[in-house]
Structures are given as structure tokens and as C-alpha cells.
Amino acid sequence: MEKNDIKISKSFYANNLIKIKEPLFIFRNISKSFFGKELFEDVSMSMSDGERIAIVGANGTGKSTILKIIIGLEDPDQGSVERNRELKIGYLPQETHWDSLQNTILQEVRSDDSETQRRITYLLEDFGFSEKSWKRKISSLSGGEKTKLALLKLLTLNPNLLILDEPTNHLDLPSKEIINNFFKEFSGTVILISHDRHILNNVCNIIWEVKGGTLNEYLGNYDDYRRSIAK
Ligand SMILES: Nc1ncnc2c1ncn2[C@@H]1O[C@H](COP(=O)(O)OP(=O)(O)O)[C@@H](O)[C@H]1O
Numbered sequence: 001m002e003k004n005d006i007k008i009s010k011s012f013y014a015n016n017l018i019k020i021k022e023p024l025f026i027f028r029n030i031s032k033s034f035f036g037k038e039l040f041e042d043v044s045m046s047m048s049d050g051e052r053i054a055i056v057g058a059n060g061t062g063k064s065t066i067l068k069i070i071i072g073l074e075d076p077d078q079g080s081v082e083r084n085r086e087l088k089i090g091y092l093p094q095e096t097h098w099d100s101l102q103n104t105i106l107q108e109v110r111s112d113d114s115e116t117q118r119r120i121t122y123l124l125e126d127f128g129f130s131e132k133s134w135k136r137k138i139s140s141l142s143g144g145e146k147t148k149l150a151l152l153k154l155l156t157l158n159p160n161l162l163i164l165d166e167p168t169n170h171l172d173l174p175s176k177e178i179i180n181n182f183f184k185e186f187s188g189t190v191i192l193i194s195h196d197r198h199i200l201n202n203v204c205n206i207i208w209e210v211k212g213g214t215l216n217e218y219l220g221n222y223d224d225y226r227r228s229i230a231k
């Protein structure tokens, strides 16, 4: 398939966007350190439905830890996290995990909801999994294919917040392009960690910068953020 031929099925979430009025989550004065090394202190932030946040900052500053605190995989040392009852997170960790490598592609993206199944079937094609490949086992997939499949699997759960930790890091160029194109059409709420300027600009309208033990919020895309900090 030529790069230019990749088109992603329109608005995956077109008819199941139910707007949540209250914040999706609220950080109240949270602090976190590991073994005496402080990552951040007294951070208060919140996220609303429809926002698309990129978390940026040098390696080791605590970006992944922030995601884990949102999800509840890590607790803050101080402060609290309030999560909306409606919140349904789809989380793609830096390393994908599979319960069984013997499962097939099709088994991994099954949905009981026929409409969701129909959309996922379209996306499978868009993501480069032609019908011929649906019986392939996870064990036979490349790292990039596993990442793409993991993202599709998340979508079968109909999350209202998609949290992705460096999804394009190990991907080849065509696969990056596929993820990028997906986000051009995807209209849901997202938190993304990435070092890829193109995907950041494509996806995000808010930047959270982890720096100097705190979290700074910038409105705009990644290029706007770079311009702001250059001033
Ligand atoms: N569970 C943990 N136990 C001990 N140290 C950790 C743990 N998780 C993260 N760290 C440390 O906290 C720092 C921030 O990690 P992380 O949130 O993964 O940063 P980033 O995603 O920005 O690269 C790193 O120094 C890392 O080694």
C-alpha cells in the first residue's frame, strides 16, 4: 500500500459522543517522589471532556508517572485525585502487554456491540490488517503491529478518555503515518506522551509541561508551546 493511500475511516466516535460536563479528573495538590527523588510537588490540575492534552518534558521527569496516577496505578504521596464516575479510560502503556500470545488478531478486537464491531472492522483495514491476516496470532506480529492492534483493542472498549504513552516510539514510518491519520479523524478526548512533533501538533490542543517539579499548562498545539517557551 502506498503511503498516500492510507485513509482512516471517518469519525470513529461520531454517534457515541456523550458530553460529560464535570471534569474527567481533578488533581488536588498532589506530590510524588521515588526514593527521595521528588518528581513534582503541590500540583493542582484538571481535565475536561473534549480536551486533548500532550504531556511533555525531559526523560525521567515523571510523565509516565502522571498517567499512572490518573489511572490509579500509582498513588500520589500527598494530595488526592478525584475521578469522574463516568470516566472510562483506555490506556496504552509504553510496553504493550498480552494475556495470550496465541490469540488471533480477530479474537483481540471482538466487541459484543455490533456497531463497535463494524467500526473496528473498518479500522483493522485502515491499520493495515487485511482480512487475510485476521487469523494471525499475536506471537507472529511485529512490535509496530502489536502497538496498532493494542490501540484498536482499546477502542473496542469505547473509552471516553484515551491515554497513550509514547505510542509511535518503536513504529516504522508507514505505521506512524497510520496512527497520525487515525488521530486526524478521531474526535475523542486524549492524553498523549510523545516526542514526535507531528503527532503532537496533530492531536493536542493543550500542553502540560513537566519541569522543575511542577506542571505548567499551555493552551495551543506543540508548535505554539515551543514559541511560548522561546520568548
Ligand atoms: N515504580 C517506581 N519505583 C521507583 N522509581 C520509579 C518508579 N516509576 C518511576 N520511577 C522513577 O521516577 C522517574 C520518573 O519516571 P517516569 O514517570 O517513567 O518518567 P518519564 O515518563 O518522564 O520518562 C524516573 O527516575 C524513574 O526511574
Ligand SMILES: [Mg+2]
Residues within 6 Å of the ligand: 063, 064, 065, 094, 165
Ligand atoms: Mg515515560
